[in-house]
Amino acid sequence: MGRSVMWLLLAVLVTGCASGRLQPPAVPVAQGDVPEGTGWWAARFRIARPAGEQPHWHIGTLLGGEVIAPVFDRHFQDIMIWRIHRRAGDDSYGHVFSFIFYATPEGARRVYQDIAASTVLQQLRQTGEVTWVGFDDVSVIGKPAIGDTSDSHWDPAVQQTWPALAMGASRMWLDLVTLKAADHSEEADLVERYRLVQNDINSLWANQGQHAMLHHLSAIFAYQPLLIKY
Secondary structure (H helix, E strand, O other), X not given: OOHHHHHHHHHHHHHHHHOHHHOOOOOOOOHHHOOOOOEEEEEEEEEOXXXXXXXXXXXXXXXXXXXXHHHHHHHHHXXXXXXXXXXXXXXXXXXXXXXXXXXXXXXXXXXXXXXXOOHHHHHHHHHOOEEEEEEOOOOOOOOOOHHHHOOOOOOHHHHHHHHHHHHHHHHHHHHHHHHHHHHXXXXXXXXXXXXXXXXXXXXXXXHHHHHHHHHHHHHHXXXXXXXXXX
C-alpha cells in the first residue's frame, strides 16, 4: 500500500471519529433486527414560496447545513436511520423540507428540542423564509416498522430495504452541503451563501450525477434494464 493511500485511509478514519454524519450506523433490514420501542419521526419545515416564483431550494439547503447537520452531529447516537426529503408542489402543502429519522421517542424528543432551539431556524422564521415547523407527537409511535415510510406500492422487500439507500444518498448530499458551504465561508449572509451552495450542487448533479450516482447504482444492480416513468 502506497504512503498516499495510507494517509488517505487515516484521514477518513480521523474524520469519521470527528463527525457524526460519517459514522456508519447499522441498518436493520428486518423488523426483528430493530430494538423494541423505536419508530419513524419527522421534522418538517414549510418554506415560503411567493406567487410566481420558483421554489427557494437554497433555503432547504440552508436548513440542512445550518440546522440539521449540527443537530445530527450532536445526536447521531440517537438516530438509527435517517434521510432528507424535499417537495415543492403547487398545492396547499407547498414547499416542505423534511428530516426523517428512526429512533426511540426519547431520542426523537432530544432531536426536536435541539432543532427548536436553533438560532438559525428562529431567524428564518422571523424573516418569513420558513413559515411553519412541524414535529410528530412523541407520545405515540405511529410508524414502528422499517418500511412504514416507504412507498406502499413497492414490493415489500423494497419497502424494507429502501431506507438504507435513502440514508446513503442523504448523507452524501448533506456532506456535499457542508463542503460547499465551507467553500463560500467568506459570504457572511447565510441566505446568499446557501444560494451559492445550491448552485454548486446543481452543477455537480447536472455534470457528474449521471456517472457518479446513476451509473454506479446501475452497476450495483448488474446493469439490468430499467423502466423509467416521468
